Amino acid sequence: MNHNTLSSSWYQDKEIFALEKKYIFSKSWHLLGSINQVPNKGDYVAKTINDQPIILTRDNNNTLNTFYNVCQHRGCILLEHEGNSKQIKCGYHGWTYELSGDLRTARGFDKELLDFKKYQLKPIKHYIWMDQIFIKFDDDDDNDLKKILKKIEKIIEPLNFSDYKYRKRDTYKIKCNWKVYLDNYLEGFHIPLVHPKLNTVINYKSYKTEIFDDFSMQWCFLNPDSSPYKNSEDNNKAFYFTIYPNILFNIAPGRLQTNTIEPIDEQNCNVIFDYYFKDVSEKKIKEDIVFSEEVQNEDIYICEKVQKGLKSNGFNQGIFSEKYEIGVSHFQSYISEKINNG
Ligand code: FES
Numbered sequence: 001m002n003h004n005t006l007s008s009s010w011y012q013d014k015e016i017f018a019l020e021k022k023y024i025f026s027k028s029w030h031l032l033g034s035i036n037q038v039p040n041k042g043d044y045v046a047k048t049i050n051d052q053p054i055i056l057t058r059d060n061n062n063t064l065n066t067f068y069n070v071c072q073h074r075g076c077i078l079l080e081h082e083g084n085s086k087q088i089k090c091g092y093h094g095w096t097y098e099l100s101g102d103l104r105t106a107r108g109f110d111k112e113l114l115d116f117k118k119y120q121l122k123p124i125k126h127y128i129w130m131d132q133i134f135i136k137f138d139d140d141d142d143n144d145l146k147k148i149l150k151k152i153e154k155i156i157e158p159l160n161f162s163d164y165k166y167r168k169r170d171t172y173k174i175k176c177n178w179k180v181y182l183d184n185y186l187e188g189f190h191i192p193l194v195h196p197k198l199n200t201v202i203n204y205k206s207y208k209t210e211i212f213d214d215f216s217m218q219w220c221f222l223n224p225d226s227s228p229y230k231n232s233e234d235n236n237k238a239f240y241f242t243i244y245p246n247i248l249f250n251i252a253p254g255r256l257q258t259n260t261i262e263p264i265d266e267q268n269c270n271v272i273f274d275y276y277f278k279d280v281s282e283k284k285i286k287e288d289i290v291f292s293e294e295v296q297n298e299d300i301y302i303c304e305k306v307q308k309g310l311k312s313n314g315f316n317q318g319i320f321s322e323k324y325e326i327g328v329s330h331f332q333s334y335i336s337e338k339i340n341n342g
């Protein structure tokens, strides 16, 4: 295990941030959301991930597609937000596309002379697991994500998130480097001090961290009396998975909360929460969301304080507790390896 933390320049240096984009985020899998966002034929959602404009569509054959949201005529962005449409029409010169990505009409061009196949929307690789859609920008054929998800599936058996219902999305803009948020997430060490209420909900003594290739897991038992989650006699556990670099699954009885940590620049990030529930009463859902917001606000407060401290001339590098911070150390080794090996 690494005993020293990354030095503070890793949290504020523009060049390191650019390297992270290049060697980590443009090669890693990203969580886009759930297939529930496009339940009907013709539904689409436009997003930006890692600075790339993307669209998710459900076409007439009920197939899900992920494309770059860019017209192949002269590069205009095609869709915004979300909606339902029979076709995708470019607002610049009027080219139209099917929701499957095929070019349908090319205004200003001779149908006989233009190779329509060449101007289809550019697809992005995706993978669906338990209704969650992951995308990847590069063409490397590595199956690491599949392996990771298989392992997670085994650990959480018999849970299957395909039966869970999507509830809502919250986005938090946080004034810290994206790794500050991850570092904080990857240990339960701070819980008694930063989250007094959460500390009564979980059984802190049972809190454990386990590390695997490219992901890690924290889990603990819940105290059923004070838990805002569904009472579950057979499986009163919470799991916190981190798929490196930035996908989190927070699992409690009857609830999946996914988080993605999206860097904005070297000192700011967005954290996106999606909530899914199964067989949970409305009262418990509301309780869970209020409680999650409370915990998140405590984490935001502490992360922003850490970012300020990292900028200070009075700190450069710290150390890890072997007992409590192996998850953070593992994550930071992953980051430095990716950057150092290019
Ligand atoms: S850029 Fe889309 S039609 Fe011209």
Ligand SMILES: [Fe+2]
Pocket: 184, 185, 190, 191, 194, 195, 299
């Ligand atoms: Fe926390």
